[in-house]
Amino acid sequence: MKTTQFLFSGFGGQGILFAGKFLAYKGLIEGKQVSWLPSYGPEMRGGTASCSVIVSDEAVGSPIVSKPDVLIAMNLPSLDRFEGAVAPGGIIFADSTLIERKVTRTDVKAIYVPATKLASDNGFPTLANMILLGKILSELGEFNDAGVEAALAKVISAKHADMKEINLKALRLGAGQ
Amino acid sequence: MSEKVLMKGNEAIAEAAIVAGCRHYFGYPITPQTEIAAYMAKKMPKIGGTFLQAESEIAAINMVYGVSSAGLRVMTSSSSPGVSLKGEGLSYLAGADLPALIVNVQRGGPGLGGIQPSQSDYFQATRGGGHGDYHMIVLAPSSVQEMAELTVKGFELADQYRMTAMILADGTMGQMMEPVALDDLKVAPMPAKPWATTGTGMKRPHNIVNSLFLKPEELEKTNFERYERYAKIQATEARAEEYRMEDAEIAVAAFGIAARVSKNAVDEARKMGIKAGLIRPITLWPFPNEVFRKAAGHVKAMISVELSMGQMIEDVRLASECRVPVTLCNRAGGMIPTPEQVLEAIVAAAKGGC
Amino acid sequence: MIVFQKPKALTDAPFHYCPGCTHGIIHRLVAEVIDELGIEGKTIGIAPVGCSVMAYDYFNCDMIEAAHGRAPAVATGVKRANPENIVFTYQGDGDLASIGMAETVHSAARNENITVIFINNAIYGMTGGQMAPTSLPGQVTQTSPYGRDVKACGYPIRVCEMLSELEGPEYLERVTVNSVANVRKAKKAIKKAFQNQIDGKGFSLIEVISSCPTNWGMTPQAALKWIDEKMIPYYPLGVYKDRSAKKEEEAK
Secondary structure, three states: OOEEEEEEEEEOOOOHHHHHHHHHHHHHHOOOEEEEEEOOOHHHOOOEEEEEEEEEOOOOOOOOOOOOOEEEEOOHHHHHHHHHHOOOOOEEEEEOOOOOOOOOOOOOEEEEEOHHHHHHHOOOOOOHHHHHHHHHHHHOOOOOHHHHHHHHHHHOOHHHOOHHHHHHHHHHHHHOO | OOOOEEEEHHHHHHHHHHHOOOOEEEEOOOOOOHHHHHHHHHHHHHHOOEEEEOOOHHHHHHHHHHHHHOOOOEEEEEOHHHHHHHHHHHHHHHHOOOOEEEEEEEEOOOOOOOOOEOOOOHHHHHOOOOOOOOOOEEEOOOOHHHHHHHHHHHHHHHHHHOOEEEEEEEHHHHHOEEEEOOOOOOOOOOOOOOOOOOOOOOOOOOOEEOOOOOOHHHHHHHHHHHHHHHHHHHHHOOOEEEEOOOOOOEEEEOOHHHHHHHHHHHHHHHHOOOOEEEEEEOEEEOOOHHHHHHHOOOOOEEEEEEOOOOOHHHHHHHHOOOOOOEEEEEOOOOOOOOHHHHHHHHHHHHOOOO | OOOOOOOOOEOOOOOOOOOOOOHHHHHHHHHHHHHHHOOHHHEEEEEOOOHHHHHHHOEOOEEEEOOOOOHHHHHHHHHHHOOOOEEEEEEEHHHHHHHOHHHHHHHHHOOOOOEEEEEEOOEEOOOOOEEOOOOOOOOOEOOEOOOOOHHHHOOOOOHHHHHHOOOOOOEEEEEEOOOHHHHHHHHHHHHHHHHHHHOOOOOEEEEEEOOOHHHHOOOHHHHHHHHHHHHHHHOOOEEEEEHHHHHHHHHO
16 A cells, blocks of 8 residues: 655746646556645746645545655745655655755755756757656656556647657656656 | 546536536636636537626526526536625525526635635535525535536436535635546436426416515415425435444544545544544535434544534534534635644544543 | 407416506517517516516516516526527616616627516616616605705616617617507517517617606606606617618618
């Protein structure tokens, strides 16, 4: 019986909600119980956006993640705000392009990925979220081509099918970091 | 088992309404329920239905009154301040015995309040919402799947008893995504509505949809008849989920998102050796009195967990006939109790420190 | 030879209206039009709150009693549910131009395919003679005992003129029923408003300048005269909008 609680946080427009949805769908496809809960309100563009995702072997109780096992911080305010909330033994993934400081806690694992820089260097400047996701999945031992591709098919509508390839590229790039 | 898709609670309500045969939706934008209107705006024109953004919540509920008079399934949705505006129409729908589905995705109040989740419209919903003696059937979903299922159920109950049914959700339930299987939804056929104003066709006396009775003895009669119907509903339609209640000594009462949080706390309490259980009312009106009455026979204490200043707690006390102490564990104004807060309340109750 | 008979679209229920009230005439005109167009079996009437609140007892077609001011919203619902029905509202000035102004304006703006019969008698009748949104400057009512003071209460609203500024509505006409000739003209207007709906042309509103002898404190005859002398100068009769006619004219 395993439950993993994820908290994604960053600026509106960084693809926080999309990244969460991808992760939830991947869980669903792999037969897990999942929930996805966004922060909502006027911060949708530009302000701080966050999103709770729970992937579990059993029914999800509260969908609100207050003690994340995994924190994905895509900007400094997010790290400042949520670092203290991470469960002991948890992991913090930080976009080191946008967050200059290090994680101060010693009872959690910190992984730094220059996701924003990698994204612009590789020609997909809006996909830092997917690079981070790739790294998370490989770190958790959850990266498998079938699951990743199936989840992408769910979150990318037919209208934007051409975006699938580039998202996959970003995920793989992240996984290789 | 059909394929599950991830859907927001608000979208699940909208899709389930369409599955239930609702082809007329009237609404007005308000956070955090606007996804329902957006979904309807997209879908209705494609299936020959009506989506209309009304000039106000008041107009929207009266358009609902019109479609319901015409005998068709119809709904509107809003959030707390908007539902207050609908209060007039809710009362008229009740007075004219018209079925309809109303969705309230609650946010904090009073006044303009905030946009974060709340359960502080419990009194308004369970006591009718407008003026006069009447009730609505009030359903409280606690998962996205239940948002869909209870929407269908709401239409069915509304038609069966010729009254309004309300889905009382909150911002969390509306905004969260969970897997949902819509193909599994079963919809009972809509009953005949010989009372509907669809035109006499010169074949029958005219039908009148009306809530005006100037003679008090006539108006009293309609009230008594309506309450006979309500008594039947109270006897047959009350529903609750009981979780780990068989041997429970502490009963947590919570609905909607509060029940989700409480379930985690109950599990944690059990790990600590405290016999805690959860009673989750699915119907808030009729309130599942019997479940609480029975529980009062074997628990030491009850805790009402709410996103309000304590509203359902009054029904919990009434239903448990004051045989056990009932305490309140709450947050308000858009805040949500954490499992830790509920656990603390359980521990305190177990120690007898209520 | 039949000299006179009650329209088939009216029930046998005796009207409760005061002696000299023009509601009876207007009910009759609406019923005659329904008979002549042969639409009783598919017509749905929406009654307001006000003196004509019990109109549902007087018309033989299916009837709905709406909340105060909400008849156009209810009519919108009915028409959208069953577009083949002919849907009319029958509303007074307090109902249509005060508490229900938003519903009036927006159903007109949407060019909702309904017929609105608007009774303007410059007073709240049912509640005993209070100031209406259409009460004239200086008019004494229960709630304007010293005469309507426009500085404090604002000016009466000319509904047809106001709605005529909207792109939406198909047809707007103001008529009255204070003489045989005017009754004939009123009937023609009401018939056009129903025919427009049958033809799918959209929102038609007929404002009927009416009398309220009881609350105006006059004899019925004096009240009809007051319409000519006081009401019509402020509320001129005529067609305020006829989109189809305008289109035809432009085509020529």
